[in-house]
Amino acid sequence: MSPPRPATRIQARNRAAILDAALDVFSAQGFRGATVDQIAAAAGLSKPNLLYYFPSKEAIHNALLEQLLDTWLAPLRALDPDGDPLQELLAYVQRKLEMSRDYPRESRLFANEIVQGAPRIHGALSTDLKSLVDDKTRVIRTWIEAGRINRVHPYHLIFSIWSLTQHYADFDVQIRAVLDDEDPFDAAPDFIDTLYRRLLTPP
C-alpha cells in the first residue's frame, strides 16, 4: 500500500523519475490512454525496469493520486477561521490560482479522474474531502452570520473557486487558442480578485 522507503540512492532517483514521467503521461492522456511503455520511456527506463519499482500501472497511478489529494486540498485547509474573512477567502483563491499556473499537470490529473467518474478516489471524496468542506463551510457560515461577508451559499462559493481557478489549468489549450499570444495568467488574478471582492464585500 504505502511506498517502501527508498533503500538506495538509485531507488530514490528512479522512483522520483517514474512518478514525474507518469504525471506527464497520465495528466495528458488519462489513465487508460497512458501506456506503461510511454511512462518508462519518459522516465528513461525500460518497461521491465519500471515494473521493478512499481508492481503495476495502476500502482503508479494510485501513488500519484494519493500524494495529490493532500497537496491539492492544502490551500483550503489553510483557510483560517480567525483571520479576516475577505482576506482569507481572497488569499485562498489566489493560492488556488497559483497552483493552476505552477502545477497544471496535477490539476489535469485530478480533472481526468473526476470527469471520468472518480473511479479510484470516490471514497476519499465522500470522506476526507467532504468533511474538510463541511468544516470550512461552517466557518464561512459564521462569517456570514456575523455580517462580515455577504450572504452566499457556502458550498457553491467553494465550488466556484475550484471551478474558476482550475479551469485555467484544465482548459489551458482552449483558453490559449482564444487568447492567441496573451498569457492567461496576466489578467486572471486581477479578474478573479475583483469578482470575489464584488461578490463578498458587504455593502
Place this chain on the structure above:
Amino acid sequence: MSPPRPATRIQARNRAAILDAALDVFSAQGFRGATVDQIAAAAGLSKPNLLYYFPSKEAIHNALLEQLLDTWLAPLRALDPDGDPLQELLAYVQRKLEMSRDYPRESRLFANEIVQGAPRIHGALSTDLKSLVDDKTRVIRTWIEAGRINRVHPYHLIFSIWSLTQHYADFDVQIRAVLDDEDPFDAAPDFIDTLYRRLLTPP
C-alpha cells in the same frame, strides 16, 4: 468526411443509436478508454454491424465532436448586441447552466477532449471558437465603454462563465460527494445569478 444522409429508416435509427451510445461511452471513459465493443453493446449492435455504419472508432468520435461544437456554442452565438447587457449576459449564463444540467454527457465529452490537449479539435478552437469569442468580446467591450456594465476583462468574463457552468457537469461526482443528497442544481442558478449581478451591475 460528412456523414452520408440516411438512405433508409434503419440507417437513421442505427446511426442515431450508435451516436447516443458512443456519447455515453466516450463521455464516461474518454476516447482511448472507450472500446468499440462497449459502444456496440450499448447501441444494441454487434461490433461488425456498428462498423458497417461508421468506418472506425475515430469516425464516431469525430461525428460527435463535429456536431457538438455547434450546439455547444449556440448560447454564446445567441448573445444579442442589441439586447440589455445585464439581461443578455445573465440569460447566457443560465442557458449554459441548463446545458450542464440537461446535457452533461456533451459537456464531459468536450472536457475530456480539452483536458487532454484537444488533439482533434485544436483547429476549430483557434478558428471558429476564437472568432466567435473575439466577436462577442467586442460586444461586451462596447457595453463597458457605454457604462452599461462594470469594467471587467471581457475574455476572462467569458472564461469564467464557461468554467462556472460546465463545472457542474464535468465535476458532478465531486460536487455530489460533497453535497450528499442535495441536488446541486437547486442552489446553483441562484448563486451564479447573484455572482454575475454583483460583478456586472454598475454602482
Place this chain on the structure above:
DNA sequence: CGTCGGTTTGACCAGATGGTCAAATCATTC
C-alpha cells in the same frame, strides 16, 4: 579478485482491441 544483493534487460506471453471479410439474413420492390 570474488561474491552477493541490487538493478537492468531481451524475450516472451496472454488477453484486449480495432478492424476485415465472406457468407448469411432480411426488407423491399416488382
Place this chain on the structure above:
DNA sequence: GAATGATTTGACCATCTGGTCAAACCGACG
C-alpha cells in the same frame, strides 16, 4: 414469390499492451 440490395454476423487477424521471467549486469564490500 423471386430478385436485389441493404443489413447482420461468426470467424478471424494483426497489433497493442500490461505484465512475467530467467539471465545478465553492476557496484560495493570483504
